[in-house]
Amino acid sequence: MVLFVVAKEETLQKPMYLLLCILAVTEIGGTTCIMPKALCIFWFGFKGITVDGCLTQMFFLYLFAVTHSAVLVIMAFDRYVAICDPLRYTTILSNARIAKLGLVGLIQAVLLILPLSLLLRKLPLCANPVILHTYCEHIAVVKISLGDTRVNRMYGLVITVVNIGLHLTLIGLSYGLIIRAVLRISSKKAHQKALNTCTAHICVMLMSYTPFLFTALTQRFGQDNAAHVHILLANLHLLVPPMLNPIIYGIKTKELREKTAKDKDKGSNDKAELLSHTYSDPAGA
Template sequence: MSDSNTTDFTNPSTFILLGIPGLEAAHVWISIPFCTMYTIAILGNFTILFIVKREPSLHLPMYYFLCMLAVTDLVLSTSILPKMLSIFWFNYREINFSACLTQMYFILSFSAMQSGTLMAMAFDRYVAICDPLRHSTTLKNPVMAKIGLAVVLRGVILILPYPFLARRWPYCRTNIIPHTFCEHIALVKLACTDISLSSYYSLSVAFLVISLDVFFIAVSYTQILRAIFSLPTKDARLKTFGTCGSHLCVILASYIPHLFSALMQRFGHNVALHLHVLIVNVYLLVPAILNPIIYGVRTQQIRDRLLQPFTHKGT
């Protein structure tokens, strides 16, 4: 390590990413499941985008939002994995200061967009089930575009102060980040100044993004469940519930790992550092893998379109 890692400095030119502290000897082996996960995420989400684009019957609000979710998954996984694999395979640990802030920004902003997309999908399911006669008139293409733009702008604007605040901090302790990527909390811990403004802003953003999104999703599904249970027959209830089953699975796959990671950061002071790093990486990657699989398996239109080349061969 160079002396700049331990001497005083205010604006380091580079940071050093340690990967998974304590498991450096196993980095090559750990890279195998992560590389597999990344490959599945890339293939699965591009497949979703390709099928929705090629199939006119899927040009509906639900599938447009699904495409937005696929794009956020692609960007999130690509923001993390290439640098992680360069650490695991080539021991290339350095990352430029500006590149570090850019990576942090992309991860946070697209995580916010992912949460907003899940909320928009819940609204789509609410209108489709609770007011089906107005679904096609309520969610027209101009309305869809406005919702999508609002989700994107919220993620872009709310997260924008993070890198600007981080750029102003003095880093006089070290430039070593015990992580596989430039995680915001790990970066905050390196600053040797008052970071209360950043802490308050982070809490405000967490409330405005995650808490409100979860609240509106919960309200939407409360109304959806009330509408489902008011249906006269069991078959009608099961069929209607099946139309939002995929979205419920995706919500659980996205928010449960995130909640578990947040609780680990807040209360898991005795948890080993390498376990914490692994959990954070997994919670960012798991939704990117599961989302296309869940929709591919549970959505008949996507499943039929995906199996079409094989069924044609068999006939």
């Protein structure tokens, strides 16, 4: 719905809403990587997957995840410019520049994730490997390998620390500058208005990073937990945030909410008008 409304309404084709669309695409892509296969497992019992298919699924899953995190950083920068330098907002953040920043985030994700799949491809697997998961999660695949997996485990940890650590640092820096700028404003109403523009982004960050970090830590250090606990947490991490994030932005973003309601009302009026023409025309009846 977010993608449809932004594509249809020219007034919404601005940097902030383009970022929402990119965020939505990464979330749709991430869930699409796992849901068809997971449903085949649960509904039809099709549990087999080739090695190349498994590594491909893993590559795209983490590709969308890292790109999603990069988009959250760009959105934090967008909020910083909107609050701290509003007069130059359209100059600094044009649609073309947003597209370039999104491309940089995608390239960064490819460079980080591609070695992860290549390193796993070189490892020998046991005779009848069984992945204790509903999708090809990195640690779950590493556990069924027979070779030395220290490099794989270390590189996976490095990706988590460097990627998430760097992104959270940049987001924290942006919000530190935003808070400093807001505190310099004397009007309480202006305080509230400035902070309200960041509420949706903060909620989405909490929804995205908290489950991810919790899942990553339990996968690596929660060895005493039952396997189904890891699987459940990993599935919830990939399903709940993409489900709630569009709702959060739909509620907190006034312009998007109004345009969505406008399209809904217009659709209802068009349907009512069509029905009235149908029933008033004897031939049509």
